[in-house]
Amino acid sequence: MKKIILLGVFAATLAFLQGCDKPDPEKVRANLHLPSPDFVANVTLGQQLFVKNCARCHGSGGQGTDQGPPLIHKIYRPGHHPDLAFHFAVKNGTKQHHWGFGDMPPVVGMSPEDAGHIISYVRAEQKKAGLY
Numbered sequence: 001m002k003k004i005i006l007l008g009v010f011a012a013t014l015a016f017l018q019g020c021d022k023p024d025p026e027k028v029r030a031n032l033h034l035p036s037p038d039f040v041a042n043v044t045l046g047q048q049l050f051v052k053n054c055a056r057c058h059g060s061g062g063q064g065t066d067q068g069p070p071l072i073h074k075i076y077r078p079g080h081h082p083d084l085a086f087h088f089a090v091k092n093g094t095k096q097h098h099w100g101f102g103d104m105p106p107v108v109g110m111s112p113e114d115a116g117h118i119i120s121y122v123r124a125e126q127k128k129a130g131l132y
C-alpha cells in the first residue's frame with residue numbers, strides 16, 4: 001500500500017514538474033539587465049562610459065567625491081559586490097546603506113553592454129589597486 005502511495009506522489013510530482021514552463025534564458029537575462037553571453041568587455045570604452053555616467057559621483061578614477069563613495073574600495077571587490085550587484089545598481093539605483101551620501105538614482109539610458117564595459121574598467125582598477 002505504502003509503495004503505491006509513494007508511486008502516486010512521484011507520478012504527481014513528475015507531472016507537475018513537466019507542466020512548469022522552463023524559464024526562458026533570454027527573458028531572465030533581460031530582466032537582470034545582463035549582456036548577451038557572447039559579450040566581450042572593452043576596458044577603454046568602459047573608462048569613457050564611466051567618466052561620462054558615473055564620475056560625477058564616484059570620481060573620475062573611481063576614488064569617490066562628496067556625492068558618492070569610491071568604487072575602487074575593498075567593499076566593492078568581486079567577492080563582496082559581484083558584477084550582478086553593479087548591473088543591479090545601474091538599472092535600479094540603490095538605497096543609501098553603506099555610506100552617508102544618500103541614494104544612488106538609476107542610471108537611465110544605459111544598456112547592459114555599457115554597464116558590462118564599465119564593470120570591466122572598475123575591475124581592472126580594483127585589481128591594479130591590489131584589492132583582489
Ligand code: HEC
Nearest residue numbers: 053054057068085086089096097098099101102103104107
Ligand atoms: C548621482 C550620484 C551617482 C551616480 C551618477 C552613480 N552613482 Fe553609484 N552610488 C552612488 C551612491 C551615493 C552610492 C552608495 C549607496 C550606499 O551604499 O550608501 C552608490 C553605490 C554604487 C554601487 C554599490 C551598490 C550596492 O549594491 O551597494 C555601485 C556598484 C555603483 N554605485 C555603481 C555605479 C556606476 C557603475 C555608475 C555609473 C554607470 C554609478 N554608480 C553612478 C551615487 C551615484
